[in-house]
Amino acid sequence: MSNEQQTRLWQMRADALAYIHAKQAAKFSGLDPDTVDDMWTEYFADCMGVDPEPIEYTDDGIAIISIIGPLYKRKSPFVSNYKAIAEALDELLEMEDDRPSACVLKIDSPGGQVAGLEDVCRKVAQLSELMMVTASINGMGASAAYRIASQAGAIWATADSEIGSIGTYWQFLDMSAAYAKAGVRSVLLTTGPYKGVGVEGEPITPEQQAFLQDLTDQSNQRFLADVAQGRAFSESQLAAVSDGRWYLANEAQGLGLVDEIGSLDDVLSAIRSQRQEAVMPKQKLRPTASAKAEDVTPEQVDAVESETEIETTDETPAETPTPAAKGLAEYMAAFGDAEGARMFVAGTPWDQAQANIIEAARGQLQDARAEIQQLKSRLGELAKASLGEETPLQVSGEGRKKSFGEACRTAKK
Numbered sequence: 001m002s003n004e005q006q007t008r009l010w011q012m013r014a015d016a017l018a019y020i021h022a023k024q025a026a027k028f029s030g031l032d033p034d035t036v037d038d039m040w041t042e043y044f045a046d047c048m049g050v051d052p053e054p055i056e057y058t059d060d061g062i063a064i065i066s067i068i069g070p071l072y073k074r075k076s077p078f079v080s081n082y083k084a085i086a087e088a089l090d091e092l093l094e095m096e097d098d099r100p101s102a103c104v105l106k107i108d109s110p111g112g113q114v115a116g117l118e119d120v121c122r123k124v125a126q127l128s129e130l131m132m133v134t135a136s137i138n139g140m141g142a143s144a145a146y147r148i149a150s151q152a153g154a155i156w157a158t159a160d161s162e163i164g165s166i167g168t169y170w171q172f173l174d175m176s177a178a179y180a181k182a183g184v185r186s187v188l189l190t191t192g193p194y195k196g197v198g199v200e201g202e203p204i205t206p207e208q209q210a211f212l213q214d215l216t217d218q219s220n221q222r223f224l225a226d227v228a229q230g231r232a233f234s235e236s237q238l239a240a241v242s243d244g245r246w247y248l249a250n251e252a253q254g255l256g257l258v259d260e261i262g263s264l265d266d267v268l269s270a271i272r273s274q275r276q277e278a279v280m281p282k283q284k285l286r287p288t289a290s291a292k293a294e295d296v297t298p299e300q301v302d303a304v305e306s307e308t309e310i311e312t313t314d315e316t317p318a319e320t321p322t323p324a325a326k327g328l329a330e331y332m333a334a335f336g337d338a339e340g341a342r343m344f345v346a347g348t349p350w351d352q353a354q355a356n357i358i359e360a361a362r363g364q365l366q367d368a369r370a371e372i373q374q375l376k377s378r379l380g381e382l383a384k385a386s387l388g389e390e391t392p393l394q395v396s397g398e399g400r401k402k403s404f405g406e407a408c409r410t411a412k413k
Contacts, residue, residue, distance in 0.1 A: 055088035059370050060363040063092055063103040071112025071144050082116035089123040101275045102132040104267055105152055111143025114219050121226055124151040134285045136267045137161045142246050147223055150230035154259045154285040156267050163252035167244040168220035176203040260287055272363055273356055
């Protein structure tokens, strides 16, 4: 091997080399396995430029938890996992005065393992009693992912999403015939007829298969119980959708698996128009209550016009408005002509109409503050550049990310 070839072996990225060093350091950290596993996952994700945390917040205080890809129990930088999702839910459950106004479960997953799933479902159900929780499916919400979604107050999905696949399966491979054909004999030393079931090379007996089927059925019953409770399904509704089939969103909506058709942006817009201080348990998210003016039907307009006609009698002067006309006038005066008429036609309660306007104003104010902060930062950069200070300010060591080895030593102390 030439020197040039040897040199190429060391042309490695610095973060990849740090990854190898950190792996060695973990062996001598003295930490418990779970802590090492979590720290190792987070450090590896940082080296690879991947964000392992599934929770983020919008500028106006909406939490978004991502449930993307195959679902597994243990942490991983590349796939969603029940442990990280549960930690994100705990973060919201433990908040009190500063809890976000709503939480969106952003879902695009074919499902995953049974182990670890139940804890996530319990936490979603608990959170939906404290705040508005809406599942937003964009792509696929199947199997374990749908079980999680069913515990939210409402489920929205894009029109091309695939929903359902309600059921449980467990695969074993009986390799005994292949072993016999190859002239290999498996010798299994066991303490009982069910100990060692599924070991490669051993046949799976009818009794063992019945045993495994019973375990699968028990696990599936918990799945069905969650869906039935979360979606308020009758036995016949549940039976119609629990044979493992999945459906496009429109059909899923007709079967009760989905509440509304819409994107994540539609969900966020609806939340911003409906959120209020008092959140009802298991609150459902409806399409925007204050529909656009062009969405008001002619029949609704005719109904309002007929209600607002002035009635004249011998006792009532012609200029006296009816209660309906007075109510419409109050809405129009308080919330603007078009906005007020729209709320009146939609039947929005007065208190909720006020809350909607206040929340919309708060969102606009937060957006303005964020834009001002960005402008300040940009002005600061321009000021530095004009003075010839092209080197960025040095941040103190307290703010920098620790290496994996440093993190291990700190945790051990």
